[in-house]
Amino acid sequence: MLAFDADPVLREARTLADERRRVRRALAAAAGQAEAAEHRADLEAVEARLSTILGDADSRELVEDALDERARVLRTAVAAQRERAARTARLAAADAIVARAVAAGRAPTAAEGVRARELRAAAQVVPENGWRSAVSTADRRDAVLEALGTLRLRRATRQLRGGLLETDQMRGIISEALPAVLRGDPVLLVGETGGAKTALAEHLSRLAVGADPEFVSGYGDITGAQLIGTHELRAEAGATVSVFVPGPLLRAMAEGRPVILDELNAMPAEFLKRLNRVLQLRPGDVFSVQEDAGRELRIAAGFAILATANEQTPHRYRGLDRLSAELVNRFGANAYRVHYPDTGLGYEEFPAENALLAAAAVVDERGELPPELGVDELFRVARAAFISQQVFSGEHGEGFGAYVSTEREIDGRPGLEEAVLAPRTLVAILQKVAGSAGAVSLDRALTRFVEGVMHREDRRVLALILQGQGFRIG
Numbered sequence: 001m002l003a004f005d006a007d008p009v010l011r012e013a014r015t016l017a018d019e020r021r022r023v024r025r026a027l028a029a030a031a032g033q034a035e036a037a038e039h040r041a042d043l044e045a046v047e048a049r050l051s052t053i054l055g056d057a058d059s060r061e062l063v064e065d066a067l068d069e070r071a072r073v074l075r076t077a078v079a080a081q082r083e084r085a086a087r088t089a090r091l092a093a094a095d096a097i098v099a100r101a102v103a104a105g106r107a108p109t110a111a112e113g114v115r116a117r118e119l120r121a122a123a124q125v126v127p128e129n130g131w132r133s134a135v136s137t138a139d140r141r142d143a144v145l146e147a148l149g150t151l152r153l154r155r156a157t158r159q160l161r162g163g164l165l166e167t168d169q170m171r172g173i174i175s176e177a178l179p180a181v182l183r184g185d186p187v188l189l190v191g192e193t194g195g196a197k198t199a200l201a202e203h204l205s206r207l208a209v210g211a212d213p214e215f216v217s218g219y220g221d222i223t224g225a226q227l228i229g230t231h232e233l234r235a236e237a238g239a240t241v242s243v244f245v246p247g248p249l250l251r252a253m254a255e256g257r258p259v260i261l262d263e264l265n266a267m268p269a270e271f272l273k274r275l276n277r278v279l280q281l282r283p284g285d286v287f288s289v290q291e292d293a294g295r296e297l298r299i300a301a302g303f304a305i306l307a308t309a310n311e312q313t314p315h316r317y318r319g320l321d322r323l324s325a326e327l328v329n330r331f332g333a334n335a336y337r338v339h340y341p342d343t344g345l346g347y348e349e350f351p352a353e354n355a356l357l358a359a360a361a362v363v364d365e366r367g368e369l370p371p372e373l374g375v376d377e378l379f380r381v382a383r384a385a386f387i388s389q390q391v392f393s394g395e396h397g398e399g400f401g402a403y404v405s406t407e408r409e410i411d412g413r414p415g416l417e418e419a420v421l422a423p424r425t426l427v428a429i430l431q432k433v434a435g436s437a438g439a440v441s442l443d444r445a446l447t448r449f450v451e452g453v454m455h456r457e458d459r460r461v462l463a464l465i466l467q468g469q470g471f472r473i474g
Contacts (some may be wrong), residue, residue: 006028009059010066013050018368020046038150073140077147079131087123094119095175103182103301150367154361157367160427164196164203165360167353169343173336174204180334181208181258182280186305188264188331191338192393194422197308198262205258209302214248218263224274228291244292249278253287256302262305265323272327279305279330307331311393340389341423347399350379351386354426358382361427362434370434380428380469384446385421387465392420403461416461419453442474 023043030036054060094116101108108116135141159165166174177187181204189197205213216227230248233240249312252259261267261275281287283301290295312322321347328335341353357379369378391403396415421429429445446466450473453459463473 005064007066009053009062013053013059014062016046016050016053020050031212064229069143070430072134072149075144076131076134076140076144077151079134080144081151082150083127083130088118090123094123094180097181099179102179105183153356153359153363154367156356156366157363157365160357160360160431163421164199165357167341167356169339169341170196171202173200173338173430174207176208177204177334177336181205181304181306184277184299184301184304185288185334186279186307186331188328188335189308189338190304190311190335191308192311192340192389192422193421194420194424195338196423197338198260201260201262201306201308204306205260205304209257211257213257214252214259214308216259216261218261222267224271227271228289230291235424243267244289244295250287250289250297251301253281253299255296256283256300258302258304258306261305261307264309265312266310272324276327276330279327289325294471340386340393342386343390343393343395345386347387347390351382354386355379355382356422357423358385358426358430361430372433372436372438373430373442378430380471381426381442381446384469385423385426385469387468388416388462389423391415391461391465392422403465405457405461408457416458418455419458419462421449421462421465425449446471447473 020043023039023046027039027043028034030039052214054063096110097112097116097119101112126400131144135144164170173189180187186205187201189201193198202213205211217220225247227247227249229245229250231242232245234243235241246254248259251257264272267275278287281299281303283299283303285299285447287297287299289297309323341357342349342351345351355378358381359369362373362378369375387400387403392414408415408417429449430442433440433442433445450459450462450466453462466473
């Protein structure tokens with residue numbers, strides 16, 4: 001908190017309190033008596049220094065005042081968080097009213113429509129005498145904003161560990177796509193590599209049915225048998241018999257769960273032709289299983305198909321075929337383009353979503369950064385990631401064009417063809433640094449990333465982007 005940054009005594013007291021917490025955790029996890037003895041000695045030294053500080057009357061009064069102010073700030077921040085949570089809950093309740101009607105295959109009643117509108121209107125009301133009335137000074141305002149930032153970061157960390165950072169873009173897609181999944185309509189998510197399409201599909205599946213989806217990867221020579229099922233020879237009562245074993249599609253149909261078709265445009269054309277018919281099926285329909293002698297299977301509620309596909313970009317994603325208009329039309333209005341974080345920002349603007357993702361990837365349960373990474377480094381690598389993502393996706397507005405070679409510009413190609421500091425790559429690099437206990441610097445991790453890029457021109461552009469943000473590459 002700002003109160004503890006204002007005075008050297010307070011800064012030391014906070015540093016010691018944080019170190020005491022870390023040593024206690026290390027002591028609890030000690031593997032043997034020797035290690036435990038080391039941690040106990042460290043703990044005694046830290047507590048002795050804290051006792052010395054608090055033994056001075058002036059220092060103790062300073063710390064107590066700072067703790068009182070911190071408590072006030074936290075209460076105000078929590079009140080602000082609760083107000084926001086109440087607003088979110090009202091909006092979610094309004095969406096749930098519509099979703100329930102959709103899941104039941106009916107239109108909302110007039111009364112349901114009124115309740116949904118009332119909830120959305122109530123969510124926009126700012127309470128009088130709320131938490132804002134407690135923000136009486138500029139210092140208190142700054143401290144509350146800092147506390148709110150920490151709470152937001154902790155929430156983002158929980159979301160990321162759960163599989164998906166819920167940015168405004170993601171929340172918008174979820175709000176639109178979830179009713180379609182509940183109806184059993186197919187959903188298509190299209191975007192560039194590493195943009196969290198698969199994570200979004202998994203999140204939608206769990207929201208819809210509260211269970212993990214079936215999963216089919218498009219890479220490789222996948223066949224209809226791998227999706228639907230195949231016969232296997234088994235020994236039963238001393239004889240060898242042929243038994244039909246359902247594949248992920250049939251399991252999802254029978255159990256009422258979504259199935260994710262990951263990288264749809266990497267699947268063979270003959271496979272996609274068979275899929276055309278499957279995409280027309282809905283819960284309650286009957287599917288004739290040709291592979292199992294025409295056995296009929298009634299599709300359970302909860303079944304839906306969620307597909308992901310990479311952008312159809314020239315010079316990129318080798319082995320991908322263009323999806324036919326017939327196939328894409330099966331998704332109707334339920335095709336969504338998943339953009340990289342911060343898409344649409346100008347070159348000079350701060351990439352808040354990339355920065356939040358970077359911080360959420362490495363902070364601890366209290367929302368604090370590891371000692372191996374500083375705020376400045378996180379902001380710089382988040383900006384480098386943002387620039388690389390825009391250059392990779394062909395957003396060549398003012399500022400981004402500096403990273404596109406003349407040859408590529410003439411050919412209409414993006415400035416990066418095969419490599420990008422995508423969101424999942426950014427997370428992996430930062431977690432490598434944070435988990436190295438100081439053995440791997442961010443400069444070194446980024447250098448390793450660039451060195452691993454196979455495309456020479458892409459290596460040059462990525463190095464240029466990273467060096468432009470102050471990183472030493474090479």
